[in-house]
Amino acid sequence: MIDDAHAAPRRQAPGSAMTSEASMAAGSAAAPRLDLRLTVNGKERSLRLDPRVTLLDALREHLRLTGSKKGCDHGQCGACTVLVNGRRINACLTLAVMHEGDSVTTIEGLGTPEALHPMQAAFVRHDGFQCGYCTPGQICSSVAVLEEIRAGIPSHVTEDLERIEFGEAELRERMSGNICRCAAYPNIIEAIREVQEQGA
Amino acid sequence: MKFDTPAGPNPSDRGRVLGQPRDRIDGPLKVSGRAPYAYEYHAEAPGAAYGWILGASIGKGRIARIDRRAAEAAPGVLLVLTHENAPEQGEDSDYAAPQLQGPEILHYGQAVALVVAESLEEARAAAALIDIAYDAAPGHYDLAEERDQAKLPESGQTPPRTDVGDFETGYARAPVTLDVTYTTPDQSQAMMEPHASMALWEGDTLTLFTSHQIMHWAQEGVAATLRMPQEKLRVVSRYVGGGFGSKLEVYADAVLSALAARLLGRPVKVALSRPLIFNHTTHRAATIQRLRIGTEQDGRIVAIAHESWSGDQESGGTAEEASSQTRLLYAGENRMTRNRLATLDLPFAGSMRAPGEAVGLLALECAMDELAEKLGMDPIELRVRNDVGYAPEEGPAKPFSSRKLVESLRVGAERFGWEKRTAPGLRREGRWRIGLGVAAAVRPNLAQPSQARLRLDGQGQLTVETQMTDIGTGSYTILAQVAAEMLGLPLEAVTVRLGDTDFPKASGSGGSWGANSSGAGVYAAAAELRGMIARKAGFNADDAVFEDGGIRAGNRRIALADIAGAEGLVAEAGIEFGDLSEKYAQASFGAHFCEVAVDADTAEIRIRRMLSVAAAGRVLNPKTARSQCLGGMTMGIGAALMEEAVVDRRHGLFINHDLAEYQVPVHADIPHMDVIFLQEEDDKSSPIKAKGIGELGICGVGAAVANAVYNATGVRLRDYPLTLDKLLREMPAAAA
Numbered sequence: 001m002i003d004d005a006h007a008a009p010r011r012q013a014p015g016s017a018m019t020s021e022a023s024m025a026a027g028s029a030a031a032p033r034l035d036l037r038l039t040v041n042g043k044e045r046s047l048r049l050d051p052r053v054t055l056l057d058a059l060r061e062h063l064r065l066t067g068s069k070k071g072c073d074h075g076q077c078g079a080c081t082v083l084v085n086g087r088r089i090n091a092c093l094t095l096a097v098m099h100e101g102d103s104v105t106t107i108e109g110l111g112t113p114e115a116l117h118p119m120q121a122a123f124v125r126h127d128g129f130q131c132g133y134c135t136p137g138q139i140c141s142s143v144a145v146l147e148e149i150r151a152g153i154p155s156h157v158t159e160d161l162e163r164i165e166f167g168e169a170e171l172r173e174r175m176s177g178n179i180c181r182c183a184a185y186p187n188i189i190e191a192i193r194e195v196q197e198q199g200a
Numbered sequence: 201m202k203f204d205t206p207a208g209p210n211p212s213d214r215g216r217v218l219g220q221p222r223d224r225i226d227g228p229l230k231v232s233g234r235a236p237y238a239y240e241y242h243a244e245a246p247g248a249a250y251g252w253i254l255g256a257s258i259g260k261g262r263i264a265r266i267d268r269r270a271a272e273a274a275p276g277v278l279l280v281l282t283h284e285n286a287p288e289q290g291e292d293s294d295y296a297a298p299q300l301q302g303p304e305i306l307h308y309g310q311a312v313a314l315v316v317a318e319s320l321e322e323a324r325a326a327a328a329l330i331d332i333a334y335d336a337a338p339g340h341y342d343l344a345e346e347r348d349q350a351k352l353p354e355s356g357q358t359p360p361r362t363d364v365g366d367f368e369t370g371y372a373r374a375p376v377t378l379d380v381t382y383t384t385p386d387q388s389q390a391m392m393e394p395h396a397s398m399a400l401w402e403g404d405t406l407t408l409f410t411s412h413q414i415m416h417w418a419q420e421g422v423a424a425t426l427r428m429p430q431e432k433l434r435v436v437s438r439y440v441g442g443g444f445g446s447k448l449e450v451y452a453d454a455v456l457s458a459l460a461a462r463l464l465g466r467p468v469k470v471a472l473s474r475p476l477i478f479n480h481t482t483h484r485a486a487t488i489q490r491l492r493i494g495t496e497q498d499g500r501i502v503a504i505a506h507e508s509w510s511g512d513q514e515s516g517g518t519a520e521e522a523s524s525q526t527r528l529l530y531a532g533e534n535r536m537t538r539n540r541l542a543t544l545d546l547p548f549a550g551s552m553r554a555p556g557e558a559v560g561l562l563a564l565e566c567a568m569d570e571l572a573e574k575l576g577m578d579p580i581e582l583r584v585r586n587d588v589g590y591a592p593e594e595g596p597a598k599p600f601s602s603r604k605l606v607e608s609l610r611v612g613a614e615r616f617g618w619e620k621r622t623a624p625g626l627r628r629e630g631r632w633r634i635g636l637g638v639a640a641a642v643r644p645n646l647a648q649p650s651q652a653r654l655r656l657d658g659q660g661q662l663t664v665e666t667q668m669t670d671i672g673t674g675s676y677t678i679l680a681q682v683a684a685e686m687l688g689l690p691l692e693a694v695t696v697r698l699g700d701t702d703f704p705k706a707s708g709s710g711g712s713w714g715a716n717s718s719g720a721g722v723y724a725a726a727a728e729l730r731g732m733i734a735r736k737a738g739f740n741a742d743d744a745v746f747e748d749g750g751i752r753a754g755n756r757r758i759a760l761a762d763i764a765g766a767e768g769l770v771a772e773a774g775i776e777f778g779d780l781s782e783k784y785a786q787a788s789f790g791a792h793f794c795e796v797a798v799d800a801d802t803a804e805i806r807i808r809r810m811l812s813v814a815a816a817g818r819v820l821n822p823k824t825a826r827s828q829c830l831g832g833m834t835m836g837i838g839a840a841l842m843e844e845a846v847v848d849r850r851h852g853l854f855i856n857h858d859l860a861e862y863q864v865p866v867h868a869d870i871p872h873m874d875v876i877f878l879q880e881e882d883d884k885s886s887p888i889k890a891k892g893i894g895e896l897g898i899c900g901v902g903a904a905v906a907n908a909v910y911n912a913t914g915v916r917l918r919d920y921p922l923t924l925d926k927l928l929r930e931m932p933a934a935a936a
């Protein structure tokens with residue numbers, strides 16, 4: 001049985017006038033909406049957003065680009081990694097409205113099932129994933145890591161700051177913000193190595 | 201198809217597609233972000249409202265007052281449910297998971313409210329406006345304190361106690377004895393995809409997109425909770441972002457999204473927030489394990505006892521059955537095992553990858569290492585000496601269907617360079633102390649009935665449909681391989697559709713039974729389809745050969761596409777398992793080898809190399825099977841070195857409830873690792889002759905790590921995880 005009498009839903013358009021007493025309680029004012037324009041996977045997009053919307057939720061819930069994953073929403077897992085102006089970022093840790101004019105690349109923008117990006121193809125070849133949930137983040141990170149090394153950006157394990165040696169220690173260190181509980185780690189490293197060697 | 205006699209030669213033996221290291225067929229969708237997970241069905245459940253669940257912030261007691269008015273008045277809010285206005289639901293049971301049914305709080309993180317709003321941000325903000333006062337009651341949160349009150353549970357996955365011969369007398373008479381106690385902490389499955397559900401009602405029919413390992417369990421559980429007929433409930437989990445046992449249960453996201461969607465008349469989606477997951481959902485319970493082993497001077501075991509204590513909620517609680525593998529692994533005439541259960545008010549205990557064995561072997565396989573040292577024997581030789589060809593509690597009347605433990609140890613020793621192992625604490629490379637460790641692996645082979653439907657169309661394309669799930673295990677790929685092999689088709693001609701209760705009921709993913717059981721289900725349906733094809737084409741099914749997309753007998757050949765014709769052919773069948781598992785003990789076996797380096801000054805532990813050797817029946821796809829092993833090995837390293845859900849004994853919660861504080865291995869922790877599969881076909885396991893592998897990979901790994909740490913340092917820690925603080929206290933002087 002459903003006890004509808006007590007559970008009558010309130011239907012209220014966002015931001016409509018509040019009538020009940022409790023509406024005066026703190027937090028009851030509707031949040032303003034802000035306009036935002038950004039480029040996502042090469043396409044210009046305009047959004048009107050609650051300023052609390054993260055970049056990740058803007059992508060997943062508003063643009064329906066669900067390839068970027070939410071594993072923790074706290075910057076602890078890396079599943080939400082996307083490229084913003086070419087640099088990797090945890091999309092859950094940044095508000096969408098902070099990205100006016102930015103250019104965002106998500107996993108969907110790297111390649112399609114029919115035309116995979118070389119890193120995506122290498123992940124398939126090396127079985128660099130199992131459940132696939134951390135995978136878009138791992139792949140976006142991998143692509144960015146190769147760029148970072150190329151650009152001479154050092155990491156915690158870099159011995160010679162003038163000359164970064166490409167190797168597994170560098171890769172493992174730089175990829176450690178992307179957790180894979182299925183633990184495809186060794187296969188991911190092999191996939192990245194292969195792409196690096198082919199690109200070299 | 202009933203499987204009750206050992207499998208003879210059959211078409212699954214050909215090895216053209218099945219058994220080959222093929223890339224995952226779902227790979228391109230996953231790596232391009234196009235595979236939909238539970239929270240992502242925008243097109244199928246359009247306009248979904250967003251739910252946010254509030255969890256109890258006490259460990260035990262009751263809600264004294266809960267005021268939802270401010271939340272209801274907050275912008276965008278559509279519905280607030282608490283125990284005061286939630287619909288009545290089915291009784292709590294093994295399946296059902298009623299939510300918000302009263303003021304009683306059984307555990308921290310139990311759902312106390314659901315807020316549904318137009319947006320996630322609004323729902324989350326409104327949830328913070330719910331005003332709750334609790335009457336907290338004192339709870340029991342400390343396993344060590346409750347140990348003496350523990351009892352043998354009435355039931356379990358395995359018997360709570362076994363006795364063979366006379367352990368006490370045998371142990372008292374043994375010339376060499378070992379009596380040690382190990383502890384393992386609470387652990388969290390911590391799969392990467394949070395539990396999430398999207399509910400869509402059409403009339404009185406519910407479609408629930410959710411993330412679950414076993415479709416019919418989810419269907420039974422949600423239907424019983426909502427008191428609706430199962431036929432009216434469709435559950436869909438096409439892609440599951442990891443489970444590791446956590447997604448064998450139904451939680452508040454599924455139940456409350458369904459209830460709210462019904463009340464609101466529109467789709468509702470709810471995901472558990474990451475911090476909520478650790479206390480709202482199940483975990484692997486902490487254990488205390490005492491091992492007593494008595495041997496002759498030559499290492500032959502004469503008496504062995506393994507006793508385990510764990511805790512869970514009073515009602516519906518289950519024990520972590522940490523002693524059960526000890527019934528299978530080594531010989532010895534006098535034996536005793538116990539899996540005791542204490543009452544704790546922590547969140548519900550549940551399954552996590554290899555429940556029982558994963559932590560049982562952490563204790564048993566270190567105890568074997570300790571015993572070997574006491575005897576002055578090599579730990580591999582001690583294990584070989586106690587190998588046994590039959591279930592040791594049942595005697596020679598119940599032989600193992602196959603058991604390649606000794607071969608696993610020997611092959612691994614050879615490949616890993618075991619002869620380089622020194623006495624403890626002797627090997628040094630600069631600031632690093634180096635050690636090698638070994639452990640045996642065992643995991644019983646379980647099977648479940650499983651069905652499938654195969655459709656062959658006029659283009660010669662085959663579609664496999666079954667409720668089986670792919671939780672990262674590779675089900676999509678191996679089921680396509682089974683079907684392709686059976687029908688002589690290339691892998692590319694096979695499409696697999698999974699994770700939907702509209703398809704025939706399947707084993708689902710749990711207990712390592714998925715690949716073998718659902719593969720055998722596809723085998724049965726394929727055998728049926730072969731018969732239909734042969735009959736339609738006028739062939740004798742027994743001497744027809746299926747290859748290259750056609751059926752052939754003598755020099756007559758017809759393409760399958762032509763036989764199927766425009767209307768196509770559909771076969772539906774399944775596998776049921778008879779009593780071969782009673783006549784034969786069935787398990788996968790293996791051995792793990794580990795090399796660690798321990799910093800002489802800081803006691804930092806690094807895994808340098810790792811090798812697993814596995815004998816698990818036919819390997820259906822060496823590529824995906826290897827990945828399963830890598831996953832298990834890594835989780836085993838986590839268990840050995842870092843994973844611990846820390847109990848706050850004042851408030852009764854796991855305090856490190858997020859992915860930064862609950863530490864799991866990351867890239868930097870895991871080196872290159874090797875896996876070797878021994879050639880094996882187990883004809884008593886199923887027609888496809890495979891056994892479970894997803895859990896074997898974790899069984900014993902942590903003990904191999906711990907034994908390597910001992911070999912490096914001479915320090916034996918018996919309290920997992922082996923963190924630096926514990927090791928540092930005991931480390932030998934750095935200069936030594």
Ligand code: FES
Nearest residue numbers: 073075077078092
């Ligand atoms: S979802 Fe952003 S880091 Fe986990």
Ligand code: FES
Nearest residue numbers: 130131132180182
């Ligand atoms: S593939 Fe499952 S978490 Fe990485």
